[in-house]
Amino acid sequence: IDEKEKEIKDFKKEVKKAKKAFKDTNAAKDKIILNRKKKRLAQLEDQLRKLEVQATDKEENKQIALGTSKLNYLDPRISVAWCKKWDVPIEKIYNKTQREKFLWAIEMAGPDFRF
Incomplete structure (x- = not known):
């Protein structure tokens, strides 16, 4: 979970850079790159949520035989x-x-x- 959070934090910086590049140039290529990075960020956040749910389930199921x-x-x-x-x-x-x-x-x- 910690590794995934660090990966998300680093990727958010990349998204910020892509936004700035798109804002400066307003090029179609930069817009495509920005959209891809946003989708990837959403995937990473979804993976983090799944990891957190798995960790919670594992912890709660320790008590159940x-x-x-x-x-x-x-x-x-x-x-x-x-x-x-x-x-x-x-x-x-x-x-x-x-x-x-x-x-x-x-x-x-x-x-x-x-x-």
Whole structure:
């Protein structure tokens, strides 16, 4: 995040220089360069926002044991039915050991399973 903020700060200086060049010459070439730099600055700021969100999510999820919840509190038939309904591979939800443990649910639940 710090590196991205530094990159944005440096790039803002470049945008300022491009604005000044365009203002001085008023040339079409300088306008194109200025627009490209503005777009790139917007991309960098968007990347920074994404990094900040990822950092926040990572920090907040440290307290949550997602694997435990999935194994102990969710009926595997619901997860399997959802996977089958939306064509999501079950391997994305359960690892090999869990698939062996919940084989009964995989065989039982179809895409129209109602709990």
